[in-house]
Structures are given as C-alpha cells and as structure tokens.
Amino acid sequence: MEGGFGPKIVFEIAGIPITETVTNTWIIMALLILFSFVATRKFEYMPRGLQNFVELLVDGIYKLTAQTMGKDKIGFAPYIGTLLIYLVCANLAGLFALRPPTADVNTTMGLALITFFMIHFFGMKKKGVGKYLKGFLDPIPIMLPMNIISELATPISLSFRLFGNIVGGLIIMSLLYGGLAGLGAKIGLSMPIFQAAIPVPLHLYFDVFAGVLQSFIFSMLTMVFVSMAMD
Amino acid sequence: MSRDVPNIFKNLALLTHIGMIMMIPIFGAVYLGSLVDEKLGTNHIFLIVFIILGVGSGFLNVYKTIMKNIKKQK
Numbered sequence: 001m002e003g004g005f006g007p008k009i010v011f012e013i014a015g016i017p018i019t020e021t022v023t024n025t026w027i028i029m030a031l032l033i034l035f036s037f038v039a040t041r042k043f044e045y046m047p048r049g050l051q052n053f054v055e056l057l058v059d060g061i062y063k064l065t066a067q068t069m070g071k072d073k074i075g076f077a078p079y080i081g082t083l084l085i086y087l088v089c090a091n092l093a094g095l096f097a098l099r100p101p102t103a104d105v106n107t108t109m110g111l112a113l114i115t116f117f118m119i120h121f122f123g124m125k126k127k128g129v130g131k132y133l134k135g136f137l138d139p140i141p142i143m144l145p146m147n148i149i150s151e152l153a154t155p156i157s158l159s160f161r162l163f164g165n166i167v168g169g170l171i172i173m174s175l176l177y178g179g180l181a182g183l184g185a186k187i188g189l190s191m192p193i194f195q196a197a198i199p200v201p202l203h204l205y206f207d208v209f210a211g212v213l214q215s216f217i218f219s220m221l222t223m224v225f226v227s228m229a230m231d
Numbered sequence: 232m233s234r235d236v237p238n239i240f241k242n243l244a245l246l247t248h249i250g251m252i253m254m255i256p257i258f259g260a261v262y263l264g265s266l267v268d269e270k271l272g273t274n275h276i277f278l279i280v281f282i283i284l285g286v287g288s289g290f291l292n293v294y295k296t297i298m299k300n301i302k303k304q305k
Contacts, residue, residue: 067237146288149256153292156259157251220237220244228299 005171007104021104028089028101057081068220069227076226083111084219091166091211094173095203100211103167105159112159115222119154123229158221165214169206173199245300252292260285 007019039054047055061081066074090107093100101107124132136147180194264281271277 064237068241143287143291145284146291149259149284149288150252150292150295153252153255153259153288156255157248160255161247161251216240217244217247220240221248224241224245228303231299231303 005167005174007099019104020099021101021107024093024098025090025101025107027098028086028093032085032089057085065223068223073227073230076223080219080223083222084215087111087162087215087218088212091215092207094166094170094207094211100166100170102162102214103170105163108159108163109155111162111218112155115158115225116155118222119225119229120151122226126230154225158218162214162218165210169210173202173206176202245296249293249296252296253289256288256292257282257285260288 007021009017009019010023011018039050044051058081061084062074062077065077065080069076087102090101120132127135136144136151138147176199177195180198181192184192184194260281261278264278267273267277267281268275
C-alpha cells in the first residue's frame with residue numbers, strides 16, 4: 001500500500017501537521033457534544049423516546065462503576081462513561097469509512113497516561129504521599145527499581161493492547177479491500193461487487209466485536225487500577 | 232445487567248493484562264540494556280543486569296496484581 005498504514009496529514013496549522021487522527025477525533029467530539037446537547041435539552045418526568053435510551057446508558061454506567069469500584073467511588077462514573085462512549089465511537093469509526101483515532105498510538109498513549117496519573121494521584125490522595133511512596137519500597141527497599149518499572153508497564157500495556165487490536169484490524173481490512181479490488185480488476189468487473197459483501201463478517205469481528213470489547217477492557221482496567229490504588 | 236457480567240469482564244480484562252505486564256518489562260529491559268551497552272561500549276554487562284531487573288519486575292507485576300485481586304475478592 002502506498003504511504004504505509006500510518007495516518008495521513010490532512011493539513012497544517014502554523015507548521016503543525018494535523019493528521020486524520022486529530023480530524024476524526026474532532027468529528028467524534030462534535031457528534032458526541034451534539035448528541036448530549038440534543039439528548040438533554042428537554043427532560044420530562046416520565047421519560048420517552050431518546051430520554052429512555054440516555055437514562056438506560058447513564059444508569060448502566062453508574063451501576064457498572066459501583067459494582068467494579070465500589071459504591072464509595074461512584075464519583076468516577078462520569079469519567080468512565082465518557083471514556084467508554086468515546087472509545088466505542090472511536091473504535092466503530094472504521095464502519096463509517098473513517099480511520100479510527102485509536103489506530104494511532106498517540107491517542108491510546110494519551111488515554112493510558114490519564115489512567116496512569118489518575119492511579120497515582122488518587123492513590124496519594126487517599127493514602128497520603130508518604131505512605132503511598134513508601135509502598136514502592138515494599139517488600140524490601142532493594143526492590144525499588146523493579147517497583148518503578150512495574151508501574152511504568154501499566155500505561156504501556158493499556159495503550160499497546162488497544163492500539164494493536166485496532167491497527168491490526170485496520171491493516172487486515174485495508175489489505176482485504178486492496179486484494180478484492182485487484183481480484184475484481186483481474187476478472188474484469190467494472191463494479192466493486194467483491195468489496196460489497198465479503199468484508200462484512202470481518203468488519204463485524206474487527207470493528208464491532210474487537211472494538212467494543214477493547215473499549216470495555218480499557219475502561220474496566222482503568223476502574224480496577226484506580227480502585228486498587230485507593231484500597 | 233446481571234451482577235456477574237462486570238465480574239466476567241473484569242477478570243477477562245485482567246487476564247489479557249497479566250500477560251502483557253509480564254512481557255513489557257522484559258522487552259523494555261532488553262532494549263534499555265543493549266542501548267546502554269552500545270553507548271558505553273560495555274560487553275553485555277548492562278544487558279544482563281537489566282534482564283534480571285526486567286524478569287524480576289515482570290514477576291513482581293503479576294504477583295502484585297493477582298494478590299491484590301485475591302485480597303479484594305475475599
């Protein structure tokens with residue numbers, strides 16, 4: 001494939017290249033802002049239509065957070081909900097012919113760093129800075145370098161898993177579309193018949209199944225690590 | 232949502248995580264060790280030291296994650 005599988009540069013702002021990742025993130029952000037504005041404009045005591053769906057979603061996220069992190073950490077639900085909804089939309093972007101923003105390691109590393117800082121910030125806040133930092137010397141002080149390396153592995157693991165899954169699916173789908181187009185041209189078909197039907201099951205697996213599952217795993221691990229640091 | 236569904240996902244997420252947190256420190260250590268050896272011109276000394284650190288921290292990672300979860304589930 002020409003130019004590789006990396007995100008294309010769409011335009012530049014003051015010499016800073018703006019890639020597809022950034023523009024697609026803007027599109028997803030705009031759609032989510034629009035959705036939240038439309039969904040929360042007219043609330044009624046007896047929910048109807050869209051309000052039912054939104055209440056179900058919010059209630060589900062609050063229940064999930066309470067069950068995973070504990071009722072005392074319910075305050076994290078808005079962040080976890082935002083993360084989950086953004087990741088689901090980003091991973092499903094491939095279905096709408098957009099390059100998923102999570103197919104760029106910068107996006108996933110950014111999200112994983114938020115989790116990393118949350119783990120340490122809330123850990124310190126709950127236990128106190130001294131007691132928290134003393135935990136790095138457990139069980140014996142000589143283990144300090146190993147403890148530091150093991151903490152650094154968390155954001156790398158979080159970001160590489162999500163990035164690897166999404167970019168793997170993207171590359172396989174690009175190769176498949178390229179191969180099917182070549183096959184069609186070889187047979188002499190003027191219409192893209194092969195591309196219309198054959199990739200559907202693979203889209204279902206790589207975009208829908210893997211995308212939603214990975215979003216869930218990322219949010220779940222964020223909840224588990226933050227609550228583990230605080231307990 | 233059933234009470235067990237978040238638990239299933241939580242364990243599935245940890246299952247995928249444990250493999251990676253064991254592997255990442257070892258790969259990181261090999262990379263860093265060979266980089267330091269190359270820069271300082273030493274003969275694999277740092278590579279060996281870093282591999283020992285990486286393997287140790289990989290083990291520590293898995294041990295800590297599993298023990299914390301066992302304690303939490305009790």
